[in-house]
Amino acid sequence: MRRILYIVGGLILILILLGTAGRFMGWFGGGSDGVGVQAEAAEERTITQVVTAFGRAQPEVEVTISPDVAGEIVELNVREGAHVSRGDLLLRLRPDNYQAQLERNEAEVAQARANLSEREADSLQTRQEYNRQRQLYEREVIPQSEFEAAESAYNQAVARLQAARYQVQSAMATLRDAREQLEKTNIYAPMSGTVSKLDVELGERVVGTSQMEGTEMMRIARLEQMEMEVDINENDVVNVSPGDTARVEIDAYPDRSFRGAVTEIANSARVSGEGTQEQVTNFPVKIRLLDAHNEDAGTVMTGPEGGIATEEDATPNTPAPVIRPGMSGAVDISTQTVENAVSVPIQAVTVRNVNDDNSTSQRRSSEAMRRVVFVADGDTARVREVDTGIADDAFIEVQAGLEPGQQVVTGPYSAVSRELEDGMAITIEEPQGPGRRTASR
Template structure:
């Protein structure tokens, strides 16, 4: 029997050595090829993607607070309820505000009546000035005659004194009428033909009326934007002061703040595409793009920034906030919420091969801190 065969219990010859030699040959040839392929792929793609799991969904949120104080009479939303811009959130007792508005309406009418009376008084005062001027001329002439007659001894001194007293009274009356004209002019802005809307007193009354109207409108508090109501315990009967927090409102518009290590931002620039994965929906990805890059690290915005110019110094890789905009936030019924944890991968387009650089994989020319 030869070296390359062996006998089975059924006495059938099976070749063995050639198969083992073929497997070893394939391993020696294929193994290096696989290593080279994997190494080449890693070389080409290394540095192209900037990734981090230090990223969270963010959204605009406002604290709803009344602009007028009063007792709450109606609450139209509940916690975690979805609202749209202009929807009524709650109402404050408007009766005191309606009374104030009616009072200011009456005030405007009162000012208008006073201005009309001033115009009438101006015309009457002018007539009185003309009358008193004519009377003054007559009294001056009479006094002159009496003075001449007294000089000739034809009348008693009492008659001259009476004429002088009448002259003084006529002058005082003319001065009073002239002052009345000036007063009416001041109330009418210098001219009786000045429209009410250009007079300070009337404009003040109109402004107070507008404020009363605005306060009355503010008794109904509406949503300033689309969003979802956060935690609230507001109930009818509660009293709210001006500016007192009533409930939070989180907007539907979301973005991502990703905190990348400073060493990962070498090739990151505004406008680059990215993909995100939310921990709540594993295996699902969303498309995004880089909207802006913070001008400073997160530590620079802290209440107590690090003081590295001290004797005890340890170098720590800093993180730079990068904002990303989600291109399609709603998909397949999956709802994204502010505060969720995410993982971000930014495609910088950088490749280590010459072919990749010729195809547009070179570093971006323009690098800015924030989007224009």
């Protein structure tokens, strides 16, 4: 009996294993259910293509102040954050050396002028002597050699007189340069604005730009109009155009977003890691902030074209934020919008070789691959080749190959990208959990 029980138990176990394997392999019992998938209807939506980039805030206009001459700062009239007007005295360098040089040049001018007067007298005297000798020579009273000697002396006197005049001009030019050097010890504000950066202190020595690069002493900026400068990859910058609208988020104001507009796209790229596998090519793009900010700097609200924005553009009862140079943030640039576009979720589109029914076509290059979707035809998946257009963060435009209302397989990813084949049986399941997508947008 014990042997019979062992044999019966072994047969039952084998039958259970065969039944489980047969059901899993689709030999019997539920094989007609097919692959479980999720599906969603293709719908007409408004698709906006967005390019996202990161960067920092900066003033639209900012001037770097460097001295033209070297010296010690003996007077500093501003502090960082102070507002200045055009023509205000910002600082003064010690003028002693330049004052002494000016006095030396004034003395040189006086000496050159005295020398010119002396040469003028010599020229007058030699001219008179030359005229007398010429008259005597014409009367054949003196020999030719004496006349030629008088003529040569006169020519020399004229040359010395001309040289004296040039010396006066040179001394005057040197004097003017000395005056300018002395005047440059006083540094004035080239425009009205705010001292956004101050890098020097009273008593510090600075180097002039006439000698080398020069010391950057401070920066003056117009903080009433800020912009974001972001780096956009070379693959995305071709989609960006001046005037494109943007949404700007500043890290310091996580609960706010600002309207922006693209004002400038660089022609030259910034290349990092050049010559390595990590080489990245980006193009700087500037986005003007259109919403009110930095009211203490005299800000007015600006519209898309730089004019005054309308009242409905403002956020009521919300103080304008203070955006400082260097604040980091993200920018979403709306590059293109298509209305009433037939669209499907991005994950519904995959790349397949539409002629993969033989081994030869499977060995084709990537150029033979096509974008396709799988349409749910009842309980059967049908492959459809599609032409796609722009995409946003959730949907992609289908320009050809699909009609609104057709059910398109959207998941799971493994089924869409690898498992599904044309004509394969499927079972449409409802998405589970909070990630379920709504049918309309």
